[in-house]
Amino acid sequence: MNFNFLFFTLFFILFSRAQEVKTVFNDEFIKSCGINNEEYTTIKNSFSKYIKDFDVSTSVNYWIINEKSVFDYPDEDFVNLMLESQKENLSIFIQAIKKVNPDTYQIELSFLKNIDCKLEIYTVYKVFAKLTKSEFKYINNIDFEKKYNKYQTKTITFFSENSIDFNQANVFEEENKNLSKFFETDIINFKYFKSKSVYNFMSDRGYLLERTMLLPNQNGAETFVGENLIFSGNNSEVNIHELTHLYIFKCFPNRHNLIDEGLATYLGGSKGLSYKEHLKNIYLSIKDKNINLYNELFFGNYVVDDTSSLWYTAGALLCDIAVEKGGKKMLFELINSGKRNIDLFKKIEDIFSVEEDKIDDLLKHELKRKYDQYYP
Known part of the structure; x- marks a missing residue:
C-alpha cells in the first residue's frame, strides 16, 4: 500500500x-x-x-x-x-x-x-x-x-477486576454519610469502578490511546456526575474527592469549575496527596519566582511534578479561607458563585473584599499564611 x-x-x-x-x-x-x-x-x-x-x-x-x-x-x-x-x-x-x-x-x-x-x-x-x-x-x-466483578454495599455498587476490601468499602460508606450531612442533603447511591490506574480504566472502556493514559501520575479518576458513576485509578475502595463532585453537582447548579475542583481537593485531596500537601508543593514552587498567579490560574496550567495543580490548590485555598472567614455558610456562597469567571470574581470581591486585579496578591498572601500555619 x-x-x-x-x-x-x-x-x-x-x-x-x-x-x-x-x-x-x-x-x-x-x-x-x-x-x-x-x-x-x-x-x-x-x-x-x-x-x-x-x-x-x-x-x-x-x-x-x-x-x-x-x-x-x-x-x-x-x-x-x-x-x-x-x-x-x-x-x-x-x-x-x-x-x-x-x-x-x-x-x-x-x-x-x-x-x-x-x-x-x-x-x-x-x-x-x-x-x-x-x-x-x-x-x-x-x-x-466484562473483566470486572460486581459487589454491593448499602449505597455503593463496586466494580473491580479483583476482589474488594470490605473494611475499606465500609469506610467509604461512612464517608458518604459524612458528606451527606456536610452538604445537608439525602445520601447518594452511586457506582464505583475501582482500577489500578487511569490507563487501566480507560483501556477497560475501549480507549487504545488517550491523553490521560500517558500522564506520569496515573493516580487519577473520572466522574460521570449525571450517572452517579466514578472511575477511580487510585487502586482503592475510597475516593472522597470524586464523591464530593457528586454532592456538589447535586446541590450547587451554579458552581464554578475552580471551586468545584477546589472543594473536592479541600475535602478529599487529589492525586494521592492531601490539600495541605498540595499547598506546600505549590507554595515552595512559586515563592521565589516572579509568577502572576491570576494569569496562571485563569489563562495557564501551572503544575508541579505532574501532581500538584495550581487550579485545584488555589480553588481549595479559597474554600479554606472562606470557611475560616464565615464557616460553611460562606463556603456555600462561594460554591454557588455562578459558572462564569465574572460571577466568581464578583463573589471573591463580596467575600474577601478583593477586586479582580488584586487576586494575584490575595493568593500569594494566603498561600504564605496557610503554609506558615500548616508547616510552622
Whole structure:
C-alpha cells in the first residue's frame, strides 16, 4: 500500500469541509482483515449513517442497553468523543474492523486533528458492532469484555477486576454519610469502578490511546456526575474527592469549575496527596519566582511534578479561607458563585473584599499564611 498517497487522500477528504465530523474508512486494509464485502458494506453504511445523523438525544438508540452495565448510557464515552470532535474539528478514520464472533465486529477508530497542516492522532478508541434483527447496534468495550466483578454495599455498587476490601468499602460508606450531612442533603447511591490506574480504566472502556493514559501520575479518576458513576485509578475502595463532585453537582447548579475542583481537593485531596500537601508543593514552587498567579490560574496550567495543580490548590485555598472567614455558610456562597469567571470574581470581591486585579496578591498572601500555619 502507498501510505503517502493514502494520507494525502485522507487529509484532503477529512479537511476539505471542516464544519462536520467526517468519516473515512481504510478500505484496502479493512478488506484484508478477514470480513467479506457484504459484511463490510453493511457495517460501513450503518456506522456512516450513525455519524451523519448523530444527535446526543437519540444516540443511545443505536446501542445495546444492559441494565447490569457499568454505564446507564452505554454510548456515554462515544457521545463525549463526538462532542469533542465537533468542538475541536476532529475527523474519524476507521482504521480496522475485525470479526470477533459470528455476529459481532470490533471497530477501531482514530480521531484525527489537523495541526499546522499535519494529521495528528487525538484519540484511538474501539467499539463493537453486533448484528441484531437485521441491523447493527453498538456495544462499548467495558460491557463486551466484562473483566470486572460486581459487589454491593448499602449505597455503593463496586466494580473491580479483583476482589474488594470490605473494611475499606465500609469506610467509604461512612464517608458518604459524612458528606451527606456536610452538604445537608439525602445520601447518594452511586457506582464505583475501582482500577489500578487511569490507563487501566480507560483501556477497560475501549480507549487504545488517550491523553490521560500517558500522564506520569496515573493516580487519577473520572466522574460521570449525571450517572452517579466514578472511575477511580487510585487502586482503592475510597475516593472522597470524586464523591464530593457528586454532592456538589447535586446541590450547587451554579458552581464554578475552580471551586468545584477546589472543594473536592479541600475535602478529599487529589492525586494521592492531601490539600495541605498540595499547598506546600505549590507554595515552595512559586515563592521565589516572579509568577502572576491570576494569569496562571485563569489563562495557564501551572503544575508541579505532574501532581500538584495550581487550579485545584488555589480553588481549595479559597474554600479554606472562606470557611475560616464565615464557616460553611460562606463556603456555600462561594460554591454557588455562578459558572462564569465574572460571577466568581464578583463573589471573591463580596467575600474577601478583593477586586479582580488584586487576586494575584490575595493568593500569594494566603498561600504564605496557610503554609506558615500548616508547616510552622
